[in-house]
Amino acid sequence: MRDVAIVAFAQTRHTATDSGLSEPELMLPVLEEIRSQTGMRRFGFTCSGSCDYLAGAPFSFVSALDAVGAWPPIAESHVEMDGAWALYEAWVRLQHGDVDTALVYGFGKSSLGDLRSIMTLQLDPYYLYPLGLDQLSYAALQASALGASRADLDAVARRSREAGATNPHALELPAEPGDPVVDPLLAWDIAPITDGAAAVVLAAGDAIADLAARPAYITGIAHRIDPHYLGMRDLARSASAADAARAAGVGKGHVDVAELHACFSHEELILREALGLPDSTLVNPSGGALCANPVMATGLIRIGEAARRVMDGTASRAVGHAASGPCLQHNLVTVLEG
């Protein structure tokens, strides 16, 4: 495959409540930062990820184009998925060889509605939705299936909260467990409601050296989806994450840093196992989704955070992971190297 690298990454200072900014207004400073990092205003391809249901109105991506500018008209597409899949689409597009740069972004404001019941609308409308499980209930079901100890869950949550306290983009959250929510999940096991946005620039060919002194090369990227029905999966494992990790070549070398899209403490345990990460891998030094979860940008931020550590030299090989669907149904794994 053609060499493609991440050469720039920017994100908002995420907020726990609605700051009054519209989605284009949320995107604009992030895009300005990307422009100043790269010195570029036009890209060979543009792709974004967002979800209409967060705001409860159609066409969230339409007004976001106003923030991009998009004039003269641009070659552009959109996935109704996390921005990580927009990054995948852009990586594929760069494989064609006729364009050398791509802008990728994702954004979401989950403060606008009731995220827990909105995510329930993702379930099969005929057989699963009527059961009345909200997002927290089916996550708790998976946590129970895994049967992890409270000490293991606490270790993930505590480490994430402590790391998040050093990340200026993450929310300010107390390093304490909080109240029980749905057994066995406590408040700090659950990713917080967050508004935010992020953007990444991909480059290929000569553009890589032109745009970054230390690019983060994408040496592997793959994604897989599992069956939807929770009863058809072993919820204690993630077959699709393991398959994607194999296809991306995670095991071909030591992983210094992994940013995992775990919206619940137990998901990190399942993902570490699926990706075959050893104890020596530093997981979620950003604090991860447990410290900031701007839905539809969270996965893209994991890839951006992993790339940032390769670009600043603190890691020579890093993994960025994104997830979608109920109980880690759909997983995308990216390997980044200096």
Added chain:
Amino acid sequence: MSNRCAVIGVGQTAYTTKRHDVSIAGLVREAALRALEDAGLTFKDIDAVVIGKAPDLFEGVMMPEAYLADALGAAGKPMMRVHTAGSVGGSTGLVGASLIQGGVHERVLVVAFEKQSESNATWALSTHLPFNASLVVGAGGYFAPHIREYIRRSGAPDHIGTLVAVKDRLNALKNPYAHLKIPGINREMVESTPMLWEPIRYLETCPSSDGACAMVLSSESKVTGTPAWVLGTAMRSEPIFRAGRDTVNPQGGKDCAADVYAQAGITDPRRELDVAEVYVPFSWYEPMWLENLGFAAEGEGWKLTESGATALDGDIPWNASGGVLSSNPIGASGLIRFAEAAQQVRGMAGEHQVDGARRALGHAYGGGAQFFAMWIVGSRKP
């Protein structure tokens, strides 16, 4: 440059107001199985699935690719969900083709659908306070002023829209999948229907349909059966609120067409293409897009329509299938255009086949006439 890509299977459901007999999963699976059967393949032969549809508010299922993975045989494979407003069907085809052209996969299943009977389309297409002033005008109310401006600029006579409405419904009578089949359709019938949004009458608008369309796309080495070769692909977008953009004859459409023609080596689309499937949801969009896509000079598109050139027996048939005016499951409508273009150059369009079609255009647009997706397919390998 990129790898060759071909359409080797096409599957469509019948388009109708309400499919009582199938779930959403059943609807998409029906189209997918027909496409696989056409290609002589099964789900096992597919590397990846790309699905597209318009706003999720249409069916009330958020990000339905998660739920539809099982029905489309995607479990254990990569699956993507595309959404680019009305152009999404076309974009879905292009994202699928891109996976082949980029050398990532050998065979990709693309599926697009809408089950509009699950909700109210005008509601699902309207943004509301606090995001926008809530006009609740739907697509017809939005596009009618653009059509009036086209008529003012071009001096087109009033009956041009009627001609398109009749022509596309005559073509639909030859298409077994078409939604609107109106025996005896003629100008008097169209002109007797109520005015919805001046100058668009009831029979000059698209219907609201349930339906799905699927295609199997293949790399050169994995071609089975009769291929339609992809000769060019292009997408363009422009911002909806940019002051000064020409919403009647958008730059994005012109640029997208220029890009796809250059890839296919086409300099005169009217002469060098044999048939075009173009997204015409309101009758007047035929003359408007004839100009935007370079089939006629600016201000002259309506003359081409009036002359009969775009009829099934004309020199450049547009929407031989009956088009969006005859079948409109919104999220699928673009992919149906792309698929019908492929069927024409495969010689498999049935009763609405254009004799000897070798090169065909598939076109879709969406949003405030700001998103464009196009491809050109041909019977001969590029």
